[in-house]
Amino acid sequence: MDFLETIIIAIVEGLTEFLPVSSTGHMIITQSILGVESTPFVRAFTVIIQFGAILSVVCLYWKRFFRLNRTPLPGNPSALRRFLHTYDFYWKLLVAFIPAAVFGLALGDWIDTLLENVVVVAVMLVIGGIFMLFCDRIFNKGSDQTELTEKRAFYIGLFQCIAMIPGVSRSMATIVGGMTQKLLRKAAAEFSFFLAVPTMFAAMGYKILKLFSEPEGADLIMSNMGTLLLGNVVAFVVALLAIKFFIGFVTRYGFKAFGWYRIIVGGVILVMLLMGHNLTIV
Template sequence: MEGDLSLFQTIVIAIVEGLTEFLPVSSTGHMIITQHILGVESTDFVKAFTFIIQFGAILSVVCLYWKNFFHLNHTPMPENCTPVKRFLHKYDFYWKLLVAFIPAAVLGLLFSDMIDAMLESVTVVAVMLIAGGIFMLFCDKIFGNGSEKTVLTEKRSFFIGLFQCISMIPGVSRSMATIVGGMAQKLTRKKAAEFSFFLAVPTMFAATVYKMAKLFMDGGTEIISTNLTTLIVGNVVAFIVALLAIKFFISFVTKYGFVAFGWYRIIVGSIILIMSFLGYNLELA
């Protein structure tokens, strides 16, 4: 395979993306270790590649939960309801996703340069992995398993969206932040995880489009065309792996909670800190 990545590197990175994007373990931290082990150079294309293959992961959520994404609310409403209320009722699922998406969209645009600067700090990623891991050791006891009777309202959706903003700090994990936000709103672990997956679709799609547009504006048309096969393979692999990862995660977290993921984050963060301390070049791609 021609381009910045070999076929082997493409598949491995896509597997890591598919496995970690929806788990509360920080895909960023795993990309640091993976790209270092593979000896991948941090080129403009490689930086864009790690975002673009999120599209394959997004499709896995839509595929698994297609009934949610292509379902309108047709339950009857009182005759005296306003047209606006009727519209919001009919498109209830999309409306709540939009409400949850807005905080990250606004802050992401306002502080994009600051976020990119933090991405350059491997130490920030490692420390947040460990800090988040320690928190996850106790989050089941703090929040319990919620209630099946809890209804996801607009207010709860917005609150989860605010939690998603915390994940702009590299190493926090978007999945962890939104799941914790859902659990703080008394959702069950399963419902919190599923809404986290749903919210990932507009969030990751927006991030992917933004990175693609930025790449094109910086004269990346030739880069994309040269590495088109790499992008296709990466998205297909990320899609398949993400399907399996989501099914595993929902089953595992419903039964066992988040303690195992907490210890895993602590181990990965510690590995990154040790490698950095020993002088390894862990530049983020």
């Protein structure tokens, strides 16, 4: 993978990771167009540069990400209740993260098998796109007074599990999950970004540990640190811009444009397959 390919793949990762358009589908097309072979390092690269995307969320929302709840509780609450109240933000992130952690560990092999099926990715892109054409009408009763409780956070976490089917999009699943819990589009999108931090970090850590357990895995990483650093920096900057754009766009216009875009991308993949292109997933 040369310098230009590194930058292009990192740009695609940063642009698509937090948008409801499936980064997997875009990686398929990008790798096919560039002619990049799916080597062990390329697969590791596409996972490790997610760290840059994760860091963009933390930096953009750092005041909310590191803020503790200092409001007093009524009565005489227990020490545990005071602790959960103080770390309310992180507690709800943990509650929302648990379903994906459980299902991810239990169904890891099945997920990897699905990930190898490009047709599944393309079909889910199209189906998800059709759904997004109408989701604004279906979930149009959000309220800025809706509190994100532990129960609502858990339901959003269950929706995130749907994204284990390649092509669904983690962002799309969690945003829709938030909207089913009466959150406004902006609030649902922002919680989706927050939830991405532990989810993506866990997935990235798991993949890296697996790579280091393989022969020459550590040498593969250490000998390509420059490429990995460049990819993370590019993914960080692009993801930062993508998040800012997405919040403003979806608050004003909704999801219909992303629905049409998903249908087009899924259609492109299906057409490429019908034309005999050998598409692989990174």
